[in-house]
Amino acid sequence: MSKGTLYNKVWDRHKVTTLPSGLDQLIIGLHMIHEVTSPQAFAMLKEKGSKVAFPERTVATMDHIVPTDNQFRPFFDTQAELMAKTLEENTKEYGITFLGLESGKQGVVHIVGPENGYTQPGMTIACGDSHTSTHGAFGALAFGIGTTEVRNILETQTLALSLLKVKKICVNGTLRPGVTAKDVILAIIAKLGVKGGIGFAYEYTGDVFENMTMEERMTVCNMSIEGGARIGYINPDQTTYDYIKGRDKAPSAENWDKAVAYWESIRSDADAVYDDEFHLDAADIEPMVTWGINPGQGIGITENLPNPAGMSDADRETAEEAYVHMQLQPGTPIKGTKIDVAFIGSCTNGRISDLREAAKIFEGRKVASHVQALVVPGSQQVKAQAEQEGLDKIFIAAGAEWRGAGCSMCLAMNTDKLKGDQISASSSNRNFIGRQGSATGRTLLMSPAMVAAAAINGVVSDVRELQEVTA
Amino acid sequence: MSLERKVISGRAVPIRGNEVDTDRIIPARFLKEITFERMGDFLFQDARFNEDGSEKKHPLNDAHYKGANIMVVENNFGCGSSREHAPQSILRYGIVALIGESFAEIFAGNCKALGVPTLSANKSDIQMLLATVEADPSATLTLDVDSRTVRIQSNGKEDVIQVTLPDARRQSFLDGSWDELGTLKGNLDKIKETAASNLPYFTNFT
Numbered sequence: 001m002s003k004g005t006l007y008n009k010v011w012d013r014h015k016v017t018t019l020p021s022g023l024d025q026l027i028i029g030l031h032m033i034h035e036v037t038s039p040q041a042f043a044m045l046k047e048k049g050s051k052v053a054f055p056e057r058t059v060a061t062m063d064h065i066v067p068t069d070n071q072f073r074p075f076f077d078t079q080a081e082l083m084a085k086t087l088e089e090n091t092k093e094y095g096i097t098f099l100g101l102e103s104g105k106q107g108v109v110h111i112v113g114p115e116n117g118y119t120q121p122g123m124t125i126a127c128g129d130s131h132t133s134t135h136g137a138f139g140a141l142a143f144g145i146g147t148t149e150v151r152n153i154l155e156t157q158t159l160a161l162s163l164l165k166v167k168k169i170c171v172n173g174t175l176r177p178g179v180t181a182k183d184v185i186l187a188i189i190a191k192l193g194v195k196g197g198i199g200f201a202y203e204y205t206g207d208v209f210e211n212m213t214m215e216e217r218m219t220v221c222n223m224s225i226e227g228g229a230r231i232g233y234i235n236p237d238q239t240t241y242d243y244i245k246g247r248d249k250a251p252s253a254e255n256w257d258k259a260v261a262y263w264e265s266i267r268s269d270a271d272a273v274y275d276d277e278f279h280l281d282a283a284d285i286e287p288m289v290t291w292g293i294n295p296g297q298g299i300g301i302t303e304n305l306p307n308p309a310g311m312s313d314a315d316r317e318t319a320e321e322a323y324v325h326m327q328l329q330p331g332t333p334i335k336g337t338k339i340d341v342a343f344i345g346s347c348t349n350g351r352i353s354d355l356r357e358a359a360k361i362f363e364g365r366k367v368a369s370h371v372q373a374l375v376v377p378g379s380q381q382v383k384a385q386a387e388q389e390g391l392d393k394i395f396i397a398a399g400a401e402w403r404g405a406g407c408s409m410c411l412a413m414n415t416d417k418l419k420g421d422q423i424s425a426s427s428s429n430r431n432f433i434g435r436q437g438s439a440t441g442r443t444l445l446m447s448p449a450m451v452a453a454a455a456i457n458g459v460v461s462d463v464r465e466l467q468e469v470t471a
Numbered sequence: 472m473s474l475e476r477k478v479i480s481g482r483a484v485p486i487r488g489n490e491v492d493t494d495r496i497i498p499a500r501f502l503k504e505i506t507f508e509r510m511g512d513f514l515f516q517d518a519r520f521n522e523d524g525s526e527k528k529h530p531l532n533d534a535h536y537k538g539a540n541i542m543v544v545e546n547n548f549g550c551g552s553s554r555e556h557a558p559q560s561i562l563r564y565g566i567v568a569l570i571g572e573s574f575a576e577i578f579a580g581n582c583k584a585l586g587v588p589t590l591s592a593n594k595s596d597i598q599m600l601l602a603t604v605e606a607d608p609s610a611t612l613t614l615d616v617d618s619r620t621v622r623i624q625s626n627g628k629e630d631v632i633q634v635t636l637p638d639a640r641r642q643s644f645l646d647g648s649w650d651e652l653g654t655l656k657g658n659l660d661k662i663k664e665t666a667a668s669n670l671p672y673f674t675n676f677t
């Protein structure tokens with residue numbers, strides 16, 4: 001078993017007791033909730049007349065069902081309106097902070113937590129949403145849970161959990177120009193597979209992660225779950241502390257040193273023991289694109305689509321299913337695949353730095369006439385910042401749609417959906433069948449700059465060719 | 472119904488496919504309801520029905536499997552979104568246990584929280600099991616949580632396979648403690664003490 005890792009240290013600090021079942025009872029330091037997976041939990045509380053034990057340790061926002069075109073209330077969609085109302089009422093009744101549309105702080109839960117300083121190192125963080133792994137970028141143990149567990153946290157601020165193993169994911173060296181955090185995580189998942197992380201927490205270490213900004217680290221940790229790892233984290237360092245300092249919920253100036261001391265104390269020891277390791281050379285990574293129906297089915301932009309014949313049984317079956325659904329041919333290049341929709345946004349790539357990268361590609365160019373391009377900021381604060389920098393004007397001038405904050409076409413629980421077998425270039429995290437709202441719709445995952453390049457050319461493109469022109 | 476889940480027997484429905492994600496088990500557009508009540512109606516919606524509402528060929532549309540209470544699946548079943556709507560839809564459809572090669576962690580945890588065992592078996596046993604229930608939908612399965620075995624009776628023949636289930640989960644199904652809320656709640660004082668002594672961030676480092 002692992003020893004001396006951040007995972008072990010944070011676990012031990014939060015452990016209340018070992019339960020008769022053998023599971024550990026762990027305190028959850030930060031609980032985030034959204035409109036889709038919390039109403040049923042509150043209903044369970046109400047049914048029994050129970051209370052929320054630590055209402056100040058839960059924070060709510062609204063993201064999945066929020067329309068991004070017209071955000072006036074009541075929403076046209078009556079189901080969405082009822083969901084919004086239910087969350088408003090529940091948070092009010094139980095005294096929970098709610099970052100709603102009027103707060104100026106609403107957005108995708110995994111973007112809102114960090115940008116307001118709720119997310120901090122050495123915490124345990126849970127949310128009824130699998131991409132809670134995002135918050136691991138700060139050196140927190142952050143993971144997705146189901147609704148019954150949401151109820152357990154509301155009533156006790158704890159969960160019954162079993163210890164995971166820890167796998168060290170080392171990427172050393174220097175990334176080549178045009179290669180982003182999204183490409184790094186897609187490359188890791190392509191190598192380790194979507195089941196590679198089952199039973200593990202991933203600790204990302206090495207030059208590449210150390211040199212990343214917090215926003216890039218969040219992109220990496222966000223997709224840990226796509227590799228099967230419920231938790232992914234990066235040890236906190238000066239980059240982390242600089243990001244947190246001065247944010248709304250950050251420790252105050254007079255307590256700052258105490259906070260940093262705690263954060264430093266939970267870093268993995270130099271001689272920490274891991275259950276497993278994986279190494280990847282930064283120079284071997286190129287801009288990535290997924291071609292299939294799970295996030296592990298990804299290749300470099302210059303590669304040809306793989307031949308199922310050479311794969312193991314399970315991979316071959318999934319690949320064959322993927323080729324049928326995606327209407328693509330093994331052996332052909334992914335570059336040049338025609339797209340219908342371009343989506344930039346989501347908790348993976350809906351932060352300000354993502355929009356800046358996309359804007360560099362859009363600037364002075366036009367979206368191909370057959371492509372619908374959506375740019376969806378991850379939060380109201382990201383939106384305001386982008387507008388202050390004039391990015392919105394660049395997107396609009398290029399012919400893209402500039403929207404309000406929300407999950408949008410990442411999962412299509414709102415008005416943004418693929419139609420029929422449309423194919424989308426998407427900066428989100430899942431290419432599952434039906435994910436973007438049409439049972440026959442198709443999704444190609446890539447970085448926001450790559451999505452922008454595809455939007456401009458109307459086909460999957462190597463963003464580096466456009467970047468050279470710009471530079 | 473008693474909370475104990477010691478032995479579960481019945482007929483099984485085979486669901487083939489690797490990495491069947493929770494978006495496929497229940498597409499996001501059905502998550503817009505504030506209760507789980509109707510989730511059973513939407514189980515595998517897009518795999519079962521065409522857009523015009525007509526039925527596709529799918530085991531859940533096959534009358535032979537009507538009334539089955541066990542589901543046999545392949546590997547990494549339930550990956551993706553953490554939505555509890557997925558196990559809720561399976562349970563509310565009438566499935567009370569799953570046997571598969573492997574399950575995604577959040578999904579298996581969500582199943583456990585609902586008292587639904589997810590038992591793992593090796594690939595060849597799962598393939599045998601799938602082939603058996605496909606050839607004979609009336610085959611009976613007996614899941615014994617205590618001994619971690621599944622007995623399969625079909626056409627007068629009987630097979631027994633070994634399954635795995637983590638110790639803590641097994642225990643919780645045997646003694647009916649799979650809903651942990653009561654146990655967790657019993658420690659409220661200790662929770663407050665632990666937070667006060669170990670977690671400086673609870674008071675924002677004052």
Ligand code: SF4
Binds near residue numbers: 064110131406407428
């Ligand atoms: S942006 Fe997508 S992945 Fe992220 S929380 Fe919203 S729906 Fe989930």
